Amino acid sequence: MAVAAVTAATLGLGVVPGGTALAGTGAAGASTPAATRAVPVVTRAALDPSLVAGRGADVGFAEQEAENAATDGTVIGPDRSAYTLPAEASGRKAVKLTPGQHVEFTLPGAANAITVRYSIPDAPGGGGITAPLGVTVNGGGRKTMTLTSQYSWLYNQYPFSNDPDAGLLHPEWWITECACVPATTTPPPVITTPFRPNHFYDEQRLLLGRTYRAGDKVRLTVPAGSNAAWTVIDLLDSELVGRPHVDLVAANVLAFGADPFGKRDSADAFDRAIAFAQRRHLNVYIPPGTYQVNRHIIVDNVTIRGAGSWYTIIKGREVALPVPAPDGSVHTGVGFYGKDAAAGGSRNVHLSGFAIEGDVRERIDTDQVNGIGGAMTDSTIAGLHIRHTKVGMWFDGPMTNLRITDNVVVDQIADALNFHTGVTNSVVSNNFVRNTGDDGLAMWSEKTANANNTFDHNTVQTPVLANGIAVYGGTDNTVSNNLIADPIREGSGIHVGSRFGAEAFTGHLRITGNTTVRAGTYELNWKIGLGAIWFYALDKNIDADIRVVGNDFLDNTYNAIMLVSDWPVKDLYSITNVHFKDIRVDGTGTSVVSARVKGGASFENVDARNVGAVGVNNCGSFNFPSTGSEFSLTDLGGNDGGGTTGPWLAPWELPNTITCDDRPPVVAPPAPSPW
Incomplete structure (x- = not known):
């Protein structure tokens, strides 16, 4: 610091x-x-x-x-x-x-x-x-x-409402509060508003x-x-903010009619400056000021640099489209977008040193109202401050070799960043994320696998919904040296999920050197606690080579580690080939490991203390065969510590003794302290 x-x-x-x-x-x-x-x-x-x-x-x-x-x-x-x-x-x-x-x-x-x-x-x-x-x-x-x-x-159910008095958005969904499906209940339940x-x-x-x-x-x-x-x-x-950056040689947007006082829309002036810079092989410079931009700025083969994110602010209104766009958008708004991957995408885009402030107040998943979007190959994004957009940065591949560093992304309706389909050989490093309405950082391999990407040394705090960092399918990806704190509901710190139609996990996945704190949230629909790191086999088996090494899971509200499948697929999918090594668990409200799936994992040098319940809660797939749980734990040695119930990985629990307490009492752990 x-x-x-x-x-x-x-x-x-x-x-x-x-x-x-x-x-x-x-x-x-x-x-x-x-x-x-x-x-x-x-x-x-x-x-x-x-x-x-x-x-x-x-x-x-x-x-x-x-x-x-x-x-x-x-x-x-x-x-x-x-x-x-x-x-x-x-x-x-x-x-x-x-x-x-x-x-x-x-x-x-x-x-x-x-x-x-x-x-x-x-x-x-x-x-x-x-x-x-x-x-x-x-x-x-x-x-x-x-x-x-x-x-x-x-308020309300996903994708949420701005109306505190609104009735249920999905009365056909199961509602935990009434333990019912309201649309099929007679008389209909009374749902107190404002709801959630x-x-x-x-x-x-x-x-x-x-x-x-x-x-x-x-x-x-x-x-x-x-x-x-x-x-x-x-x-x-x-x-302590430094002085504004000045570039006297670049194509200055003021020379093309941009208004630094934000009274006129400057989008067309930005387009002219970009076109001029491309012809003359110059950078584009945006001096200090607040610039009104109410649509996407399309970027390709261009470097755009502001005076610094405290000084150069690109701010726009959300604008309703007269007819929906082909991609389903019903609004547009401020954002810098690479060309669509279907049109070849953009290359050699370099954005730095400015803020993007959107005007997104509701979640419409089809809307392209993100701070950064499209496809950008061989590109860099650095030193931006992004807030009040739907997603800070959403990338639709195929695309490769993108470097995203030193950005601040806050106050989003959905994710801070999502590698969505076919993003490869890219790095997200040293970014600060706070107050997202969905996953903080995500790799979602829908349709085409994300591969060889790294999320490294990022901080993610207070994601309101979902996870701090989530990986949905993909090949040979890495999540390393990140700090994730205070996930709030329907997710947790780090998530590995075969869900949302993602391509299978193949090759390897490395989760190394991360710290989570105050994670392991309560899952409202399941009525159980999640793990600070949790694996979820919903659509497919999870059987790639997954190594979870050198992570610290601190002050876990429920479990530190969870491996789970959903009831309708409990006999279809398994989680195997997951290896935990050199892990420190300081405080769990319940267990160190909660296994609610068939399969198995190995554990080596996993040290735990202040464990609130039995160290391993092994329910397997809830078939409870006489041969033991369908989930096996392999002890590779060095697994020490525990809580009031004794060693967390007790010999009698191995390899697959059923120790299923579906909802053990929660014991609030003490605050983390030096190991």
Whole structure:
């Protein structure tokens, strides 16, 4: 990180469950006097940075959780129950302010910019409100941020609604809350609205206008007259932003009519600058400013560079199309797109140094309203900041050799990034992702396999739905050295899935050196806990050579490792040839391994502690034959530790003793600590 990290260990502070360091011992839900919280606590994914050293993205900002700051507000959480404000907060805790209250952060290093992650209420009928937040530093430099809930607060069943009073979108679906299919139930069940509210948070960035020093105090105050009944502050990121990049030789978009004040649409001016740059073999330069762009900018054989993502902002409205596009889109919006793969795709595209801000407030899966899209071969994407689009980056191959590095993707309706079909030999590295509405990073091998790709040293925090990192089929792919924190529902930290029509796993899959924290979520429909890493054989067998090596699974809400199939296919598909080695499991609410499928896996040097239930919950395929479970565990040695029930991999459990407790009691583990 670019600033010195002051950690809980350095300060000698206590650490509460959930991995959050606190100054003082105020109970959850109580306010804590400012005098007890004057020393800054810098975290990574709400953890002491020493616990995740070498994992995740190396970012230029310092993360400070609001619950560690000085406040006269109320700490909410910890809580991991879906559809609650604490559950969607980083570290599962935040600070709730009413008008007149504040939270004050002490800067750990020099900074001239901040990012505030927050939540405010929805409008009574949906659609969001705006509300002010005062910002001062050392009592001066007064600024006002205008917060909004227009891009948050979704409701109901997938693909969700903006209407808090809406009836069920799919009354023919099974509903856990009533344990019924409403359309076939007489009398129909009463479903309380708003039904399943979620996606509560958003974030905003602010340049402070000057550089402040370590020890200066940034106070966020809700004005006494705010129209927001409450404001929840989750965290503050502080950063020292460098000067704008200037390129005097490139094709400057201003020369082609672009408006840096955002009053006129600049899309046509961008097109002219790109065409000129292609003819003259120049780069395109976008100077500081906010540029209105309300459609896709098609890019091919071009380098486009902004002044930096804090200075060059490409911002657009979502625009309804007069007739649906051939791909099914009913809207368009701001985005940089390579040509369609069917038309040959684009090559030699290089995008860097600007922000993309969309206007997507609902999920329509057919809409191409992504920040980056299309097919881009031999290309690079670096140093972008993308928010409020449907998917930050969605690629439809075939395409090859794409490098995606050093980007920030936040506040998405769906994924942050998806390699969708036929993406090969590509790398996603050192990117920071927060608050996605679906998988943070995904490889989805629909129709054509993704192959030889790597997701490395990325940070993924608080995916509201689905997984931090997911791999759906494919060949010879790698997930390495990532940090994944706080998945919230219907997914978990790392997912390996034969589902969604994906091509089979072939060759090998390597999952190495990753850390998950506060993962292992509750699966609403199955009514069981998932693993921090979970394998799901729904459409096909999973039988490629899969190596899970050197990973840390910390503070798991339920299981650390799960291998599962669905009931209708429990006798059709299996999971085999998965090898776990050099794994550390620090805290499970239930088991280390939950096996709910036929097949087998091997375990070597898997060390566990603070295990809440029996180490292995082996249900197999639920046929319970007299020969033992249909799932076998192979002990290759060095598997140590456990919990109150004894060694996690007890000799009597091998190779396939049935130890099936379908829903064991959950024992909340202590906070992670040095191994």
